[in-house]
Amino acid sequence: MRRTGGAEADGAGRGGVLLYLAIVFAFVFAPIITSMIFSFNSDRFPTVPLGEFTTHWYETAFSRPEVWEAMQNSLIVALTAATLSTALGFATAYTDYRYNFRFKSAYIALALLPPTIPLVIMGLAMLAWLARLGISGTLTGIIIAHTVMAAPFAMAICRLRLSQMDPALEAAAWNLGASQWRAMRSVVVPFCLPAIVSAFCLTAAVSFDEFVVAWFVSGLNKTVPVVILEILQGNVDPQINAIGTFVFLTSMTLVVVAQLLITRRRKA
């Protein structure tokens, strides 16, 4: 009896929760969806009713050499920064997992610090520092900046995975004749592989999206977000919607892959 009553109450509660979720998601995604719709709209200005369906804005946007160049830059920066920050993040997470040393908590706090620094400060500091090194305005400069910014995310993901690892697992590998290095390759890395791939996707997304610091240090080697702003500063142009849609889909794909890999549970 109580069960049935409970189920009814649950039904009502469930409906409420679903409605709430729908509103939240609508609020979050409405601007993006709007932008996506207008990217296929033939009208010059974003007005309702819509004009005709067109891929014109994609054609013009992607026929601009500076957009192509920015895409290329973004791709190089994202892939390199993701590789470097994932390697750094994994190594930091592993030292945390494996060793105990003095000032370890300070070490971890320091390693996790970059995302808490205001982006403008980070951008200015990077600009000053990279200029002194003579690599401001180069892709290397952006890669360094993005690696610094993304590595803590990679570390957090790898740490989470390592915390699920039975400490006996690595010892078991040594016990069966694997040297430390061999155990790392054949046990620790395979165990962490979902986290490593996930960290790679997420850091690539962080770099691909990042605007503020890239704007400070990019100089003539612009990345996609920087180019978007420059086009936008000139005039309102539906090409922005087209590029935005492309950037959004790229980032979302990376983030979704990362999420799937983190939350995936092995089938029992």
Added chain:
Amino acid sequence: MAEPLVRLTDLKKSYGNFEAVKGIDLEIAAGEFIAIMGPSGCGKTTTLRMLAGLEAPSGGEIFIGGERMNDVPAHERDTPMVWQSLALFPFLSVRENVEFGLKMRGLPKRERRERVAVWLERLGLEGFEKRRVDALSGGQRQRVALARSLVTEPKMLFLDEPLSALDAHLVIRMQGVLSKLQKDLGITFVYVTHSQSEAFAMADRVVIMGHGEIVQTGRPKDIFRAPRNRFVAEFVGRNNIFAGTVAGGVINVDGTQLPLPGAADGPAEIVVAADRMTVSLERPNTAALEAEFVSEEFVGTAIICYFEGPGGEELKAQVTERELELLAPEPGKHFFLSWEPDAPHVMAVTS
């Protein structure tokens, strides 16, 4: 005398100020099934980890096969271990798990496959080669762990509480599997456990550790009948421990005079196993302790009756079901506990 397979001399391990192992000496013969047991924190697992090279000793020496092993890294020792958590590699199949040790030794693929097949068959795991280890039952995973450790045909196997995660009925079955395996292979098993029943059921020799030291070493039967001191007697369980003063072959326990022929005068502690106790309704002719019944516990076919002695100590006596019926105990009812003169064992008095 032939060199023992394993020799530990004054082996020590400390973590900061905490001494986990306080200088132990132990010899283990080839082909022996030895159980190291003790309460948690007694240093038994640390000792095993030092043997396997997973912890570096703070002092003393480890010899295996006559060779000093102190500085030999874990992966160069042939001392495979079965872990409490089993530590199977979750991202590998059953075959790949068992194959791991052979792969690290650089054996060619064909030979690896053959040897894995032999061991999987031996442990009743044929047909499971391609299964993931998390798709196996507890007992099957246990056997994969055994196969993984034994496939390299080591001279000895370390087992660190391997049965603690299993259901009671599986524990008994695995004890049988382990005993048989050890006899068939003729290799040394070093088995660490806190479970007296596991150790006593399988081991040729038991090492009791407490507070980082070896308290007693001996055959299970001897340790049960003749525990060296109160610590061992209490740890082994089902023992009655009496403290008293001996004078002229008689011990005075809380005012009751009990014969203890041949014992030296002075303070003494004696132990009488629960199964050597006789419970009677009337005061027997021999000396006996009067005690108050507290409760009973069924253990298999026998019953352990718990009493409160004259000094408030807990006393245990093992009786049969038939005896229990005749005694008809009720809490608070008084009985007389006595034993044959040869039953008590005099222990070293611990301060």
